[in-house]
Amino acid sequence: MRVVKILAVSDQIVDRIYLLVSSGHFRDVDLILGCGDLPYTYLEFIMTVLNKPLYYVPGNHDPAYDPNDVRSKAEGGSNLDLRTVRHQNYLIGGFGGSIRYRPDGTNQYTQSEASQRAFQMLPQLIGNSLRHGRALDILIAHSPPFGIHDDTDQAHNGLKALNWLIRAAKPRYFFHGHTHFYRSNIAKNETILNGTRIINVYPYKIIDIQ
Ligand SMILES: [Zn+2]
Numbered sequence: 001m002r003v004v005k006i007l008a009v010s011d012q013i014v015d016r017i018y019l020l021v022s023s024g025h026f027r028d029v030d031l032i033l034g035c036g037d038l039p040y041t042y043l044e045f046i047m048t049v050l051n052k053p054l055y056y057v058p059g060n061h062d063p064a065y066d067p068n069d070v071r072s073k074a075e076g077g078s079n080l081d082l083r084t085v086r087h088q089n090y091l092i093g094g095f096g097g098s099i100r101y102r103p104d105g106t107n108q109y110t111q112s113e114a115s116q117r118a119f120q121m122l123p124q125l126i127g128n129s130l131r132h133g134r135a136l137d138i139l140i141a142h143s144p145p146f147g148i149h150d151d152t153d154q155a156h157n158g159l160k161a162l163n164w165l166i167r168a169a170k171p172r173y174f175f176h177g178h179t180h181f182y183r184s185n186i187a188k189n190e191t192i193l194n195g196t197r198i199i200n201v202y203p204y205k206i207i208d209i210q
Pocket of ligand 1: 037059060061098142177178
């Protein structure tokens with residue numbers, strides 16, 4: 001299988017991206033992944049200029065999805081929240097949102113609500129396993145898993161549902177955002193867990209996958 005180059009973005013607009021994208025710097029990118037908490041106009045810009053497919057999940061600062069409201073989605077991209085797709089033989093799944101830290105927060109879930117959402121993906125994962133011999137190659141989420149790249153404050157606890165999804169679906173790659181590491185001496189943005197490469201893409205990463 002040939003190498004696929006991914007541009008993954010999350011959480012923060014990087015002004016330099018506008019310049020890099022416009023000047024052709026990312027023209028060899030095959031796929032754009034959005035891990036949430038970014039204005040949809042930013043995702044639409046990257047997708048339009050690179051003219052490559054965009055798959056994304058909403059974060060806790062994104063609006064609730066409303067099919068009739070263009071402001072609640074990235075036009076031309078695919079919202080993968082609780083969905084899986086097959087893109088050029090890659091099976092990609094998505095899980096939006098974060099831990100609930102405000103009673104009325106959008107795209108926020110308690111641990112048990114998140115687990116119920118994850119279980120909703122089970123029929124698709126089983127279907128993929130039966131048809132393709134594997135449940136997922138890539139999983140994108142806004143939140144990190146619990147205990148991995150997360151933090152101890154309520155808003156940045158990881159979701160246990162994602163640990164379960166990683167165990168159940170065994171994706172080779174898991175991309176997330178939500179947690180921002182400012183102190184580079186403690187920054188750890190990649191962890192390998194049972195064969196899954198867990199990557200914090202904040203604010204953007206270029207990853208070659210095979
Ligand atoms: Zn977030």
